[in-house]
Amino acid sequence: MSLLREAERCIANQGTHATLNAFITTRQHSGPWLQRVRDAETRRTQGTSKSAVDGRLIAIKDNICTRDLPTTCASNALDEFASPFNATVVEQLENAGAVVTGKTNLDEFGMGSHSVHSRFGPVKSLRRDRNEESLSAGGSSGGSAVAVATTQCHAALGTDTGGSVRLPAAYTGTVGFKPSYGLISRWGVVAYANSLDTVGIMGRDVSSVNDIFGVLNRPDLRDPTSLSSFTRSRIDANLRTPALASRATSPLKIGVPIEYNISELSPSVLCAWSRSLAYMRRQGHSIHPVSLPTTKLALSAYYVLAPAEASSNLARYDGVRYGNSISDASPGDYIYASTRGVGFGSEVKRRILLGAFSLSADAMENYFIQAQRIRRLVQHDFDTVFRACQPLAFGSAVKNMDSEKNGIDVLICPTAPSPPPRISSFMGNETVTSHPHAYMNDVFTVPASLAGLPAISIPVTVDSFVDSGDVALAGIQIIGQYGDDRLVLKVAEQLDGKRL
Template structure:
């Protein structure tokens, strides 16, 4: 199929799936670019494997030619004068911007319902035909991929915002190691956790995008430097580690703490099928313990709101954000203007997290909340380091290099992405329903630990029934592969291997 015909098919699907609300803004500049890409293909001069492909971007990633709203009233008039680095990298590789996708406001949510433009609807439906959650906050990106409205989509993952939507929509969602992909031009939620992620239908497509984006960006202070990238490559290519998957069996870890009683039967069956499939491939299964992961979710919902309250302070109606409507009184103080701007510009979930963050950073509470959460975060990372065979490549203790090549550890962890199938949107948005904001936060319980430690993780769809042809089947679950920091290639390899279990 020519790239032009493929682009036409994606755009036609965008029109036919408008009710799912996956996109906030559509691009109208794809036609000429697709024709140019077809010409380059005929001449044998393609720029990359993504040349001529339609790619959607989450609407908290800045684009020069399309508005960036973060699904918030406070940014409804904002237009970036530049492209984010990841946007520019993909455009330079020949990719075509399909549009900007819907999300939870400023990325704060787990179900893509906290949006000024309305909730994103999953293409899968429950038995009573009501729409299910698409996951969040990159729900629009996941639905766009799942319904063939684009070739792949770029989202952001702070505590699971790429992996959870992938699990709910039956797509592949990859969160690279923290610092691998540039965050320059991405509107910040929590700086120490935010990671650009990739959503696609197949791991091979994710790998193509990762190859383009995995570069140092001097404009991003959190981007891994070239020496750090070289150090990661050298440490993870030690003789005992370099042959993993290709010629030697993997040691697969099963986190015992993830086997909770609340795990839905369909998720448990998919998890079991994944482990059994890997065992039949010759890999060995080993139980491991990550005791501090039980506290990871609580720590995350202290740290992330604290950073958010600081990042969003600039939306005051003067520097950023919309100015409140109505005349200002002559004696209106600056603080009152600030309060009006933020009160009218932010939605209820963003306000909730700003208040949580401001409280945890207050002089009275910082020791009991923020500092304690930072300690838990350090212990979570220590738990992961203790179970992986590969040493954390950026640790400063050089004396452990030889020990790391022989210690009995695991290569990757396999666990569910979400503890249950997606809930219905009506239950999430109904004030009288049983699902509270706290219940919604629990959806991230299996994705947050890897985020706190900055580890690479991928969610791959697996069916408990061994059949994923019918995507409305609620038996479909996301299975997560987590690797040591910097071991992104192995995580992608195992994710691709697990795709064989999905059939």
């Protein structure tokens, strides 16, 4: 298909699927950007394309700054904020010839698991059976996921703090990739939790995700968390040892974390997981059970650490430096309190309060410091089971026990414990109801985020589920050692698009 025809189809689908609420802002249907697609088509014909994404329409999550389109973070605190610059990832895509087609809907400031905490209304996912009731698109990058799933764009960028790219991918049948922390620049991304935030990539297949990763995987001096060229070379050298280099031609050792086989795991997800492992075994790879004992504590630690960082980051939206000032506050009122009370939604307020409490003098030792210790244990669990060593560790921590001999190459596990719930199960009369179960959806995605590891969710279709003749679709997650992103993508390609 020509680039121009693909772009026109994406634009047409944006109108067809407008009720799904995937986009907050879109480009006009004609204009200079369409000429950029035509120019890319000419370059493709001449064999001089700038990159694999030259002329492709890419959607951008609306917490990533764009100069030509407003950035809102789906919040009243940023009402049509016009950024004076593009985020580094947007700049890199445009330099590679990609065309930004619009800004996608999300949970306010990225805080949520279902993309319903938005001032623009919830994102809705297409139902795959005769029941027309809308399903959750996952969160917080639900708009990006639905835009990709319904071909409203070629691919999309999201952000992943505790699973916000992978969970929507699992719920919508798309591919969602969270790279190793620090590989992709976060400069120009509105922060939620700095030590966890990662720009992620969503596409309909692993190949398109891989193409975009190749464009964005660059150091950025403007981002203090971006890995330098020297550190990237050190990571590559760590993966070129004889034992690890042989993985290109020899079978892989695939780990199965026993702690992920929880009682809440739905039969359809369990079936997709077991059949995925059986398929990989038929390809010649070996399957090995491993233990990650701190997994059961990871979710609790995450919901202490992330809100704590969020409460600090969002303090700047005070109506003086950033955010919308409440100018009609009566004498004696506090502009700061009024601004934050009107600007933030209920879920953001809830997490700010939770974070502020865990950082208070009386609670810090019992909550925040303990959560940091758990995070270190989670990282240690992963380092113990992987064959590749942690490239950023020093001294005795660099080598785990006989890692290159006994360790595994990647982990394969579910992305979410159950299929997507109905939106009506947590929304009534246009009001979102808070429920503890909403936070449990991230139980399988949070551990990799705490450790900064690369992880990807791919859709796996299971035919004749439990001999009932039904078809089940589940997200299967592949996790690798820090810096081993290419291996994660390689394994994902082997499972991509498979009906098992």
